[in-house]
Amino acid sequence: MERFCLTKRDVFRVNEDTWIVSFEETIDFLPGQFLMVETPKLVRKPFALGYWGGHLAISVQIKGVGTSWIVHESKRLKAHGPLGNGFVKPGKGALLISPTCVTMAWAFKKFMDVDVIVGSRTPVLLDLGFETVVGDEAFLEKLREVSRKDYDWYLVAGSRSMEKVCWEELKGKREVYFSLEEYMACGIGACKSCATLTNxxxxxxxTDGPVFRGEDLCWS
Amino acid sequence: MLELKPPLVLLSGPAGFGEYLKLIDHRFVGAVVLKTVTFKPRGGNPPPRMAEGPFFLLNSIGLENPGVLSFLEDLPKLAVPTIASFGGETYEEYLEIAKLVKDKAKEFVAVEFNFSCPNVKEGGLTIVRDKEKWRRLLVELREILDDSFLIAKVGIEGLFVEDAAEMAYQAGWNGMTLVNTVRGLIVDKGKILLGGLSGPILKPIALRAVYEVKRRFPNLYVIGSGGVYSVEDAKDYLMVGADAIGIGSALFKDPGIVEEIGRYLLEVRR
Structure with missing residues (x-):
């Protein structure tokens, strides 16, 4: 873990509100790990580490002025990382993600044998290199299909509603994991703000995640 | 007197148990104030625990900590001077903590008692509501920890800071951390979130508190804390008499600011 600055290389629009930001520099990290990025706001924001076009990259969903600044205005980004626990699994896995995790998915592809399915609510404007479905109905159909294939493990990374839908479908499987997003201030275990209720x-x-087993999480 | 070089502390709460030292050059950190430890272990409040607005953070961590017994069995060994922070849920718990800590108090350059956490139902901020009881508590804690540099961390609620300072001074306490977060509430997506306010919004309030205390009690060592995000902020605190500068929420924006402010303080306090 260290502090560093990242120089923006390219920006690509993925869909209505999500962008890929790639960087000139590279750092060593494991799939699942993240970094905290400074914005004009008061608290750094966490982003899963990944790749795009062979370069270090993050996916950014524009939610407010901070994320908009990262995509549209910044040239250099102060950050610290890599943070959290890496996730590397043997066997054949399925990764079900929203577009906000597409760069992370390329990191998974680098380390693991994994099929990636992207579910987007709005039309995708870029060839992501993965099977992509648009709309809730199409995603549910794909989810059922993936469930029938019986992978060695599944990992879901997306919105809370996407996680819940996936858990309902996959909870009978042996190994189902979720990469969680919680409001986070430090990313290093100091502030205790990113608490999540588990069993x-x-x-x-x-520090305990960001990846958790589905059966350990409280779904109510 | 507490001689911190530089006179800059990472504040209890945001500084955790020293995790930020992995990201910051130690030469620019005078001390770390550890997360407040309570008598019993506390799991903290349920999420969500933090939100932010344009000029503030609102936190509701709820003093998550392992409890004083676990803490004392496995004291954090940091590469910089360390200030312990303790808080009770009752009068008696404060005293029990002090008795338990006494034998290991020399491990710390100072011991801070948190009389102002706004995020717990018992203890915290409520302990100062009964002035006479709090005065007795200060005296008893001073008697138990007779060799320690004692610091009282207070907020602006419950009683005037200058009155709190007078009681602490008369009880023989050495310093104060001014100020803790202030109770706040935001409505986020139709949900009410209660917590303690910190960030830039706190700075004018904390500056006034430091000013009022230092002009009455110049010998009290005051750690000024609230909205320190730049060297300019630190200069303002020095101007109103702060002996040391506390950095809390600014760690979440840029840990590098500690090195900038620390470098400045080393220069002006050489």
Whole structure:
């Protein structure tokens, strides 16, 4: 873990509100790990580490002025990382993601034998290199199809509603994992703000995760 | 007197148990104030625990900590001077903590007691509501930890900071951390979130608190904290008399600011 600056290389629009930002520099990290990026706001924001076109990259969903600044205005980004626990699994896996995790998916492809399915609510404007479905109905159909294939493990990374839908479909499987997003301030275990309720009590997404087993999470 | 070089502390709460030292050059950190430890272990409040607005953060961590017994069994060993922070849920718990800590108090350059956490139902901020009881508590804690540099961390609620300072000074306490977060509430997507306000919004309030205390009690060592995000902010705190500068929420924006402010403080306090 260290502090560094990243120089923006390219920006690509993925869909209505999500962009890929690639960088000139590279850092060593494992799939699932993330970094915290400074914005004009008061708290750094976490982004899953990944690749695009062979370059270090993050996917950014524009939610407000901070994420908009990252995509449209910044040239150099202060950051610290890599943070969190890496996720590397043997066997054949299925990765079900929203467009906000597409760069992370390329990191998974680098380390693991994994099929990637992207579910987007709005039309995708870019060839992501993965099977992509648009709309809730299409995603549900694809989810059922993926469930029938019986992969060694599944990992879901997306919105809370996407996670819930996937858990309902996949909870009978042996190994189902979720890469969680929680509001996070430090990313290093100091502030305790990224608490999430699990069946083993409070856990912290930054130090205990970000990847958790589905059966350990509280779904109610 | 507490001689911190530089006179810059990473504040209890945001600084955790020293995790930020992995990201910051130690030469620019005078001390780390550890996360407040309570008598019993606390799991903290349920999520969500933090939100932000244009000029503030609102946190509701709820003093998540392992409890004083676990803490004392496995004391954090940091590469910089360390200030412990403790808080009770009752009068008696504060005293029990002090008795338990006494034998290991020399491990710390100072011991801070948190009388102002706004995010717990018992203890925290509520302990100062009964002035006479709090005065007795200060005296008893001073008697137990007779060799320690004692710091009282207070907010602006419950009683005036200058009155709190007078009681602490008369009880023989050495310093104060001014100020803790202030109770706040935001409505986020139709949901009410209660917590403690920090960030730039706190700076004028904290500056006034430091000013009022230092002009009455110049010998009290005051750590000024609230909205320090730049060297300019630190200069303002020095102007109103702060002996040390506390950095809390600014760590979440840029840990590098510690090195900038620390470098400045080393220069002006050489």
């Amino acid at each position: 083993f009590g409070i856990k912290h997404v930054c």
